[in-house]
Structures are given as structure tokens and as C-alpha cells.
Amino acid sequence: MIRWVLFVFLVLYIIVPMLMPVIFSFSVFWQDILPQGFTLRWYEAILTRPANYEALMVSLIVASSAVLLNILITVPAAYALNRMGSKWGQRLREGAIILPLVFPPLVVGTALLQAFTRPPLALTGTLWMVIIAHAILGFPFMFRIVLAAFQTIDERTLSEAAASLGANLWQRMRYVLIPNVLPGILSGALLVFAISMGEFEVTSMVAGFTAQTLPLRLFQQIRNDMRVASAITAFLIYVSFLSFILMTYLGTRMRRLQAT
Amino acid sequence: MARVEVEGLTKRFGRVVAVQDFSLKVEEGELVSLLGPSGCGKTTVLRCIAGFERPDAGRIIVDGQVLNDVPPERRNIGMVFQTYALFPHMTVAENIAFSLMIRGRPREERERVVKEMLELVHLEGMEDRYPHQLSGGQRQRVALARALAMRPKVLLLDEPLSALDAKIREELRGEIRRIQKTLGITTLYVTHDQEEALALSDRVVVMNMGIIEQVGTPAEIYNAPRTSFVARFVGTMNLLQGRFESDGHFVWKGTMFRIRPHPEIRGSREVYLALRPERLKVASLPEQIPPDHNRIPGRVEWVTFLGPIGRLTVRSNEELLQVDLPSDEAVRFPIGSLIWIHFHPESAHLVPKEP
Numbered sequence: 001m002i003r004w005v006l007f008v009f010l011v012l013y014i015i016v017p018m019l020m021p022v023i024f025s026f027s028v029f030w031q032d033i034l035p036q037g038f039t040l041r042w043y044e045a046i047l048t049r050p051a052n053y054e055a056l057m058v059s060l061i062v063a064s065s066a067v068l069l070n071i072l073i074t075v076p077a078a079y080a081l082n083r084m085g086s087k088w089g090q091r092l093r094e095g096a097i098i099l100p101l102v103f104p105p106l107v108v109g110t111a112l113l114q115a116f117t118r119p120p121l122a123l124t125g126t127l128w129m130v131i132i133a134h135a136i137l138g139f140p141f142m143f144r145i146v147l148a149a150f151q152t153i154d155e156r157t158l159s160e161a162a163a164s165l166g167a168n169l170w171q172r173m174r175y176v177l178i179p180n181v182l183p184g185i186l187s188g189a190l191l192v193f194a195i196s197m198g199e200f201e202v203t204s205m206v207a208g209f210t211a212q213t214l215p216l217r218l219f220q221q222i223r224n225d226m227r228v229a230s231a232i233t234a235f236l237i238y239v240s241f242l243s244f245i246l247m248t249y250l251g252t253r254m255r256r257l258q259a260t
Numbered sequence: 261m262a263r264v265e266v267e268g269l270t271k272r273f274g275r276v277v278a279v280q281d282f283s284l285k286v287e288e289g290e291l292v293s294l295l296g297p298s299g300c301g302k303t304t305v306l307r308c309i310a311g312f313e314r315p316d317a318g319r320i321i322v323d324g325q326v327l328n329d330v331p332p333e334r335r336n337i338g339m340v341f342q343t344y345a346l347f348p349h350m351t352v353a354e355n356i357a358f359s360l361m362i363r364g365r366p367r368e369e370r371e372r373v374v375k376e377m378l379e380l381v382h383l384e385g386m387e388d389r390y391p392h393q394l395s396g397g398q399r400q401r402v403a404l405a406r407a408l409a410m411r412p413k414v415l416l417l418d419e420p421l422s423a424l425d426a427k428i429r430e431e432l433r434g435e436i437r438r439i440q441k442t443l444g445i446t447t448l449y450v451t452h453d454q455e456e457a458l459a460l461s462d463r464v465v466v467m468n469m470g471i472i473e474q475v476g477t478p479a480e481i482y483n484a485p486r487t488s489f490v491a492r493f494v495g496t497m498n499l500l501q502g503r504f505e506s507d508g509h510f511v512w513k514g515t516m517f518r519i520r521p522h523p524e525i526r527g528s529r530e531v532y533l534a535l536r537p538e539r540l541k542v543a544s545l546p547e548q549i550p551p552d553h554n555r556i557p558g559r560v561e562w563v564t565f566l567g568p569i570g571r572l573t574v575r576s577n578e579e580l581l582q583v584d585l586p587s588d589e590a591v592r593f594p595i596g597s598l599i600w601i602h603f604h605p606e607s608a609h610l611v612p613k614e615p
Binding site for chain 1: 312331332336338339345346347348349359362403406
């Protein structure tokens with residue numbers, strides 16, 4: 001009984017507020033208790049109004065680039081740090097995961113602004129700046145997941161087994177390591193993507209007029225057109241939710257493999 | 261098949277010396293065990309031979325070729341790990357054929373070898389299973405098949421049975437020996453289990469703290485330990501610390517024993533007398549003891565039932581001695597009874613005492 005009561009509270013507390021913009025985004029009109037009419041007009045508005053469409057494209061490009069950048073950084077980093085023995089390896093691993101998380105976004109934003117205002121790296125206000133910012137924000141999350149993947153498959157022993165069977169470094173990567181950590185990489189990539197799609201704080205500091213992402217656009221729309229704003233919000237919720245489902249699926253796959 | 265020579269191998273990790281001046285020759289088709297407690301350096305020796313660790317000094321030679329600078333993937337040395345290390349995303353067949361796939365062998369050959377190997381390890385029909393669908397014993401059989409599929413010159417096994425249940429361990433132990441004999445493959449086997457080492461080796465290398473304590477056949481190691489470490493580590497052993505007298509007797513707490521001479525022990529000095537529990541006999545009266553036997557009086561402190569044997573713990577001269585008797589005989593000496601332990605001079609073995 002008490003469990004059901006708690007469950008209802010959870011639903012009221014988390015799910016219902018999240019559902020509001022979703023319901024709003026499909027309704028023609030919502031003034032009384034219940035919304036009225038069903039429409040996809042507001043979603044259409046995301047695609048048809050140039051400013052909205054552009055923001056969506058910027059967000060997708062930024063998120064994909066941040067994911068790509070993080071794959072290139074986290075996979076070798078996790079591989080190398082997982083192999084570091086001794087106390088220093090452990091400290092580095094923990095530091096890489098925790099340190100970026102303890103800095104407030106405001107601090108990260110300011111730091112980025114100061115770091116990238118001078119030539120040759122005068123990137124502030126450009127798309128590049130936003131991509132770098134999002135990659136940095138996503139790094140600790142992705143690194144943690146990829147590192148865990150390397151740890152759970154006992155990368156070292158698998159690599160040694162493959163080496164004793166005649167596989168060189170490239171073949172060990174290609175045939176043994178990558179296939180086994182792939183669920184972890186995908187999982188981390190999804191998380192970075194979801195974080196990037198929804199990021200507002202740091203983006204608002206470093207992005208100029210050329211790099212307006214969907215959340216920045218959303219922030220403007222809240223004052224202008226609440227219905228389009230709900231559609232954008234709902235869209236961002238779908239992205240998060242889909243990422244969550246896929247990550248859970250990949251997580252179970254990962255656990256099944258490591259059961260060996 | 262190949263000869264393996266290790267010459268003066270030394271390996272340090274930071275300031276810790278894991279292996280010091282280790283030398284060993286393994287003949288073609290021989291199975292040699294490296295036996296010792298955890299941290300004694302046995303696994304490090306194996307990893308140096310496999311190429312996973314770089315020796316700080318010394319040479320690894322297989323078939324006359326120095327392997328120190330050859331990477332593991334070009335050594336053609338098979339390895340079996342304690343944790344199996346099967347590739348979880350591949351089927352049994354893919355695991356076994358991995359070395360052939362890497363070498364770009366045609367499909368027909370791969371299929372033939374997989375079949376042969378599965379027959380060899382008695383896992384026919386398991387081709388399409390995944391590792392997580394197999395039991396621990398089956399996984400280790402697959403790992404063995406995978407290591408043997410490429411016809412390696414040498415097979416290395418690193419505690420292959422330690423993660424398995426006692427029953428399966430014993431069964432697989434026999435299998436490993438059978439397969440090793442069938443293929444005649446030169447094999448090094450690392451274990452901390454002395455029973456395992458004695459049961460399946462041609463020779464045993466007992467190691468402690470990075471150095472070799474003794475190399476010998478299982479019988480030599482068991483019957484004639486050269487150091488007190490070997491005497492204590494292999495099997496159960498009563499070690500009496502006493503004095504070897506120049507007249508050839510051994511004196512323990514005022515009692516004189518007749519013993520078999522030891523080639524390396526001369527003159528008067530401190531030594532151990534090593535007595536296996538099963539070589540000791542028990543009598544309730546001194547008249548029952550044969551005249552040429554040595555005798556120790558004592559009192560039964562405890563009796564442990566071990567199935568075929570009963571183990572008496574006997575207190576004598578403030579020390580505890582273990583005596584193994586057939587179970588039906590052990591019941592004749594209940595706790596508290598005063599008895600005589602006696603043994604033939606040939607049953608005792610002198611062990612030098614380290615300075």
C-alpha cells in the first residue's frame with residue numbers, strides 16, 4: 001500500500017510536469033482544465049519557421065560534433081587510463097570523472113570565454129565554440145561509461161589472450177576490444193547527445209548570434225509563442241527519453257556480455 | 261614442440277623484486293609446474309615467457325631463438341588464463357578459430373580445426389554456443405581448445421583450475437594431462453595448489469619470494485624437500501628442529517634418533533627432521549615397537565576424521581605432531597590417550613636449516 005502511495009507521488013512529482021508541455025504541444029487550445037483539439041501545427045512550426053529550423057539544425061550539428069569529438073577523446077583516454085596501474089592511475093581516473101562535474105556551468109562558461117577570445121583561438125561566438133563547450137560538458141559522463149566498459153570486460157586479459165593468439169594491436173582493437181566496448185561507447189554517445197541537445201547555461205554565454213541552438217531559441221519563444229515553445233520542449237523531452245530507453249537497452253546488453 | 265630455456269630471469273615492479281635470477285630448462289613435451297604461494301613470482305615468470313612482461317635481466321629462449329624482443333603476437337605460445345578470457349561476443353567456434361582467422365586461413369581449414377579441437381576437449385556440438393551459456397569447466401575447455409588451435413610451440417597455463425569447483429577441478433586436471441600427453445606439447449603450468457602440481461607434472465618448480473626453492477619430480481619434491489619452505493608448503497609435514505651430530509645422529513630435545521644420512525649435511529649443526537604424518541606409526545606400549553625404530557612419547561590432543569584416514573594431533577615435548585592412521589586404526593587412540601609415535605630411520609628426511 002505504502003509503496004503505491006510513494007509511486008503515485010513519484011508520478012505526480014516527476015512525470016506529470018514533464019507531460020504538460022507534451023500535452024500542450026498537441027492541443028489547439030488550452031484555457032480550461034482540459035486541452036481542446038488535436039494538432040501537429042506547432043511541430044510544423046519548428047520546421048517551417050526559418051529561425052526555428054535553423055536552431056534545430058544548429059543543435060543537431062553541435063550535438064553530433066560533440067559526440068564525435070568525445071568518441072575520439074574518451075575511447076583512447078579510457079583505454080589508456082584503465083591500463084594505468086598504481087595509485088596515480090586510480091587518482092587520474094577518479095579526477096577525470098569527478099573534477100569536471102564539480103565546476104558550476106557559470107564558471108565553465110566564463111573560463112571558456114576567457115580561453116578562446118584571443119587569436120589564434122578567437123572562437124567565441126562561433127559554432128566551434130559551442131561544439132567545444134558541449135564536448136567538454138559531456139566528457140565526464142561519457143568517459144565514465146566508456147571506462148566502465150573497459151573495466152567490466154577486463155580489457156587487459158582479453159587483449160593478452162588475443163595477443164597470445166597472434167593478434168597485433170590493430171587486430172585486437174578491431175576484433176576484440178571495440179566490439180565489446182561498443183555498447184558502452186554508444187551509451188556514452190547518446191548521453192552526450194542528449195546533454196548537448198538540452199544544454200542552455202554555458203551555451204547562452206559562449207554562443208553568439210551565429211550559433212543559436214534549440215534551447216536558446218526555446219528561451220526566446222517562451223515569451224513570444226508558448227505553443228511553439230511547448231513543441232520545442234516536447235521535442236527535447238523525446239530526445240532525452242529516447243536516449244534513456246536506448247541507454248537502458250545497451251546497459252542490459254553490456255551486463256549480459258560481462259556475465260562471462 | 262619445443263624446448264624452453266629461461267636464463268637468469270629477473271623482473272622488478274618498482275622496488276619490488278618479483279623474480280630473481282630464475283633459470284629453468286623445459287624439455288620437449290615436458291609438463292613443468294611452477295608451484296608457490298601467491299606473490300612468489302610464478303605468474304610473472306609465465307608472463308615473461310608469454311611476452312606480456314619485459315624481463316629486467318635474463319633471456320627467454322624457445323627452440324634456440326631468443327624471444328626477449330619478440331612481441332607476444334609473434335611468439336606462437338598458447339596461453340590459458342584463470343579467468344578464461346574467452347571473447348564474450350564470439351561463439352565457441354569463433355573463439356577457437358580466432359588464431360586461424362587472424363592468420364587468414366580458409367574457412368574449410370577453420371571448420372576442420374574447430375571440429376578437431378572440440379573433439380579433443382569433449383565439447384562436440386557446442387560450436388554455436390556463446391561463452392555466457394557455458395559452465396566454468398566448459399569455458400576453460402574452450403579456452404584450452406582456442407590456445408591449442410594454432411598448434412603453439414609451447415602451452416602456458418596460469419592457474420587454469422583455480423576458479424572451478426573441486427570436483428570439476430580434478431576432472432579437468434586429468435583432461436589437461438591427457439591432452440598434453442596426446443599432443444606432446446611442451447607445457448608450463450602455474451598453480452598454488454600443491455596437490456595439483458604433484459598430480460599432473462613431470463617436474464615441479466617450487467618458488468618462494470621470487471626465487472626457486474627446489475626443482476624435481478613430484479616424488480622428489482614430496483619425499484626429499486631441500487628446504488624447510490618446500491617441506492612446509494608441499495603436503496603436511498612435521499618439522500622437528502634439532503641438532504645433527506657429527507656421529508650421524510639427530511638430537512631433538514634430548515632424544516636421539518637414528519637417521520638416514522644426507523649428502524649435504526656434515527658435521528655438527530642445527531637442522532630439521534622432516535616426518536610425513538603417514539610415515540609415522542603409533543603404539544600404545546613401547547614393547548610393541550620394532551627395535552630399529554625411533555620413538556617419541558606423547559599424548560593425543562585431537563583426532564580429525566578425514567575419510568580414509570584419521571589424523572591424530574599428538575603433543576610431545578611441548579610440540580604438536582600430526583600422525584595419519586587408517587581410520588579404523590585411529591579410533592583406537594581416543595583423545596587423552598598416552599601413546600608412542602615410532603618410525604623407521606628411512607622414513608625421516610633431514611632438511612638443512614637456512615642461516
